[in-house]
Amino acid sequence: MPTQTEENYLKAIFKLSGNEKELVSTNAIAEELETKASSVSDMVKKLSEKNLINYVKYQGVSLTNEGRDLAVHIIRKHRLWEVFLVNRLNFKWDEVHDIAEQLEHIRSSELVNKLDAFLCYPNYDPHGDPIPNAKGEFPKTTAIPLSEVQSKSKVKVVAVELDEPGFLNYLDKLNISIGTQVEILEVNDFDDSIDIKIDDVQRHISVEVAENILISVL
């Protein structure tokens, strides 16, 4: 059974390895977990001995099937708790991340599955992130970043890629939340900023923001 710290390492490696199972570097993990590369080196050795990751010195690491499975189940817990906090306890979507970071480490598969049932088996968390089921399978999603939309079109916000209160708060100000319909008016070539219209109000957003909003074209 991995410790909480080990779980956080697995989660970070999962997040950083993306869809194509890239090798993850020591430095990348250190940055993600706000720790030092030397600490990562130590931990990576331990996770490797437990067969949770593949590790080649100076090369990088990747998750084993067992490690990946553990990471996915931690993410499952994190996202289910976020649904609970927002939908049942009336937290706002920018307030739940830190609490869910704690709750995701509670050990009880019974608890997770009963919570899942209690919440009616949600497919997405309050930020639009997909929630894996008890088998560890993610619901299919075909979302793209708003920054990749070329032409004038109408789209729907399906998720956000950043969990930080500051960012989520800014979206609240723009009246953007999951499900919001957005009309693309103009993509400005020189700085890739976008002019959009929400509920007949025209707005201007930067690439940095657009990159972190996932949409599906209507």
Place this chain on the structure above:
Amino acid sequence: MPTQTEENYLKAIFKLSGNEKELVSTNAIAEELETKASSVSDMVKKLSEKNLINYVKYQGVSLTNEGRDLAVHIIRKHRLWEVFLVNRLNFKWDEVHDIAEQLEHIRSSELVNKLDAFLCYPNYDPHGDPIPNAKGEFPKTTAIPLSEVQSKSKVKVVAVELDEPGFLNYLDKLNISIGTQVEILEVNDFDDSIDIKIDDVQRHISVEVAENILISVL
């Protein structure tokens, strides 16, 4: 901010010091936490430095106001989570203790208070134990152990003093739960066992069991 371990020590000391603020011995704490007296000695020194307990070498410890307050708030969290687990997630009352032991360490006063509201400010947990409010005040209770009932009478079960699955399971078998009406038929002097009647079924229970069932006389 105390660590999880420190919180567990505070909780144990609170439990052991009873209503009359007795001094708690090192050995008692060690037994309660299933650890060694030497470990307790170390920890007690640390808690004392943090002004959470009063500690005199070789004498014993007692909680300071600050330590007591912390302990009470951990108990508050524990019991609120138990209500959530039983009333909302449909756990049985003998299944929730270990999970609540984990949940009680989640840090967020916002969370506790929203959970409290979500559960409609319950006064008692599934085992009948009183839940302190946000100020740390316990609801008044005037329950006595079933073992102290002298005469033939009708009583109502209001709480249990033991959280162990084995004991709770046994009560389930006897059809005893919080709120159950029990008729005392006979107290047997030689072994203090009691003959009772529940729903017209006659039963026989030992002192050990009776001591851990709290009742109020009807």
Place this chain on the structure above:
DNA sequence: TATAATTTTTAGACATGTCTAAATTAATAT
């Protein structure tokens, strides 16, 4: 009250996870 038994504390060790500073390996540039 002196001695025995018990309780509590201390000393020294270990495991976990972290850090800084130094050493090693790999990547990049000249």
Place this chain on the structure above:
DNA sequence: ATATTAATTTAGACATGTCTAAAAATTATA
């Protein structure tokens, strides 16, 4: 191909919380 730079690992230290074994203090007993 060699020198420089960057990334990674190792060595040694520290903090937390635990343990065993031994010492000290307290309590009980004769």
